[in-house]
Amino acid sequence: MGQKFYRFWCGLIRPIYAVLYPADVSGAENVPEEGACLVCANHISNRDPFYLALRVPKRQLHFMAKAELFKFKPLAALMRALMAFPVGRGHNDLNAIRTSLKLLADGHILGLFPQGTRSRDNSRTPMLNGVSMIAIRAQKPVIPVYIGGPYRLFRRTPVRFGKPVDLSDLGRRMDGETLAAATKRIEDAVWGLGSRN
Secondary structure, three states: OHHHHHHHHHHHHHHHHHHHOOEEEEOHHHOOOOOOEEEEEOOOOOOHHHHHHHHOOOOOEEEEEEHHHHOOHHHHHHHHHOOOEEEOOOOOOHHHHHHHHHHHHOOOEEEEOOOOOOOOOOOOOOOOOHHHHHHHHHOOOEEEEEEOOOOOOOOOEEEEEOOOOOOHHHOOOOOHHHHHHHHHHHHHHHHHHHOOO
16 A cells, blocks of 8 residues: 555645645756665755655655654554654664664665754754664665755755765774764765755
């Protein structure tokens, strides 16, 4: 049911978003047509997962979503049907990490917003090390994405996909210094896309 509902939902909201919140997409070819990767974007709105999913029409994205959204059963059912899974904020959620690694091992795309919370004015807030922990353990490409919000009705929002972030020299080390270095590379790649004219 999940894949069919995901496609149905994307097909339903695609024409709505095309009119209300159109996008100016570049670099989408950096997302592999097959195989696992992490798509890491800045976070400005609850719309972000839908907005990103529509920009990768040939692939299905699996997103982490804050655990609070899964407390209301009808909403939890919708979130799971859209292939989202819960993550507890403020601590290392081992179940969310295991789910992420399993999805990547199975060849899926994992969508992440490493800031951990929304920045409504799209200011550069720090990104968290959880994404680096997953990326280093999974050894899969990390595709940075910049969403040039905030969203405004009928205005084109830039969505820029960058080339994979190179973490290969970091090996599989999981110490704090390594994770911080990986996070900074991802962070710089995301915000660097926003600095383009």
